[in-house]
Amino acid sequence: MKDSTKVITSGRDKKWTQGLVNVPVSRASTIVFDSVNEKNDTTKNLDDYKLFYGRRGTNTHFAFQEAIRELENASGSTLFPCGTSAITQSILSFVKTGQHILLPDAVYEPTRDFCNVILNNLGVSVTYYPSLVSDDIESYIKENTTLLFLESPSSLTMEIQDISKLVKVAQKYKLITMIDNTWATPLFFKPLDFGIDISIHSATKYIVGHSDVMMGVASANKKHWNKLKHHAYLLGNCVSPDDVYLAARGLRTLHVRLKQHEASALIIAKWLSKRKEVKKVYHPALKSALGHENFVKYFSGSSGLFSFELMDEYKDKIHFFVDALSLFKIGYSWGGYESLVLPITDFSKIRVNSSSYIPNNLIRLHIGLENIKDLEADLENAFNVMNKTAKPYN
Numbered sequence: 001m002k003d004s005t006k007v008i009t010s011g012r013d014k015k016w017t018q019g020l021v022n023v024p025v026s027r028a029s030t031i032v033f034d035s036v037n038e039k040n041d042t043t044k045n046l047d048d049y050k051l052f053y054g055r056r057g058t059n060t061h062f063a064f065q066e067a068i069r070e071l072e073n074a075s076g077s078t079l080f081p082c083g084t085s086a087i088t089q090s091i092l093s094f095v096k097t098g099q100h101i102l103l104p105d106a107v108y109e110p111t112r113d114f115c116n117v118i119l120n121n122l123g124v125s126v127t128y129y130p131s132l133v134s135d136d137i138e139s140y141i142k143e144n145t146t147l148l149f150l151e152s153p154s155s156l157t158m159e160i161q162d163i164s165k166l167v168k169v170a171q172k173y174k175l176i177t178m179i180d181n182t183w184a185t186p187l188f189f190k191p192l193d194f195g196i197d198i199s200i201h202s203a204t205k206y207i208v209g210h211s212d213v214m215m216g217v218a219s220a221n222k223k224h225w226n227k228l229k230h231h232a233y234l235l236g237n238c239v240s241p242d243d244v245y246l247a248a249r250g251l252r253t254l255h256v257r258l259k260q261h262e263a264s265a266l267i268i269a270k271w272l273s274k275r276k277e278v279k280k281v282y283h284p285a286l287k288s289a290l291g292h293e294n295f296v297k298y299f300s301g302s303s304g305l306f307s308f309e310l311m312d313e314y315k316d317k318i319h320f321f322v323d324a325l326s327l328f329k330i331g332y333s334w335g336g337y338e339s340l341v342l343p344i345t346d347f348s349k350i351r352v353n354s355s356s357y358i359p360n361n362l363i364r365l366h367i368g369l370e371n372i373k374d375l376e377a378d379l380e381n382a383f384n385v386m387n388k389t390a391k392p393y394n
């Protein structure tokens with residue numbers, strides 16, 4: 001069955017839908033039993049999808065977990081209150097004091113901040129490797145290294161990693177591998193098929209797709225599922241069933257939305273690469289992307305998020321460009337139906353490896369579902385405003 005069908009059918013077993021098209025919202029803390037025996041039987045093996053206490057989820061949660069599990073080709077998927085907690089709690093579940101872990105230098109900033117503060121306090125050491133290393137990852141592995149984290153494309157500069165090479169080295173040294181797979185969604189890249197142990201998403205982005213819910217998911221292969229599930233439970237995770245309902249609703253249109261995000265983002269990215277004001281476009285599907293050859297090797301499609309760099313002479317004018325946009329709103333996050341823009345000019349705290357690529361005047365765009373002619377006109381107008389402005393921004 002193709003993914004475009006799976007996003008429609010997955011997790012809609014009748015035991016959860018009760019015959020409705022959508023799985024109803026089941027709110028619960030306490031679930032009551034008819035007898036002591038029934039209580040004991042239900043809870044004894046801590047099986048997946050067993051209804052016995054609200055924190056372990058209700059049918060609303062189980063159905064959505066199953067949908068993600070199926071799309072990720074995983075043994076199980078667990079839900080978190082946001083993407084960041086999915087990342088931090090997945091890492092926490094698999095590290096101990098004295099160990100060392102590896103993260104790409106262009107990792108999502110809150111992931112880095114968690115490692116630098118919380119893991120550091122716990123005595124887990126961290127090295128940030130250049131996102132584009134492949135076989136050379138071996139030189140970063142120490143005696144006590146136990147975990148290799150990937151994020152591909154990486155944040156802002158969109159480096160696409162050589163996933164199979166990294167996984168091969170990780171397996172040689174028995175490192176657990178995790179990936180932040182948010183950009184690709186489970187439709188454009190399936191990490192577990194490439195030997196990665198745990199795939200993590202900020203569902204807040206494309207899965208929810210409407211900028212109205214925070215959620216995270218992590219999916220594990222057979223070897224790591226029980227531990228991930230148990231530790232996430234020990235850490236006290238739980239997600240509101242109303243939010244899960246909205247995430248499941250978003251999932252049903254993920255395929256058609258992504259196709260449009262992909263088509264529109266490619267058109268805008270190519271249009272931008274022809275502008276005289278633009279130095280470089282970091283769209284994974286374009287040759288100018290860092291690690292583009294890996295995009296070709298591993299991904300079956302591209303989503304709507306990419307970055308571009310303005311020519312050096314616009315260094316002090318980037319704000320004029322961004323402020324002049326009207327359809328592209330200035331804001332964090334992405335993956336909703338609307339276009340967004342974010343300027344990033346200071347990389348001093350978010351790239352620590354001297355081999356990492358550091359751009360000058362970076363602008364990140366999320367291409368939403370608006371008409372592309374309108375988006376192009378908005379960008380064109382912003383370029384004109386910037387070009388007409390003689391003074392640097394202060």
Ligand SMILES: *Cc1c(COP(=O)(O)O)cnc(C)c1O
Pocket residue numbers: 082083084085108155180182183202203204205214215216333
């Ligand atoms: C947004 C984002 C996250 C964090 O997700 P939240 O749901 O906002 O906590 C993690 N990784 C990437 C790549 C993201 O873009």
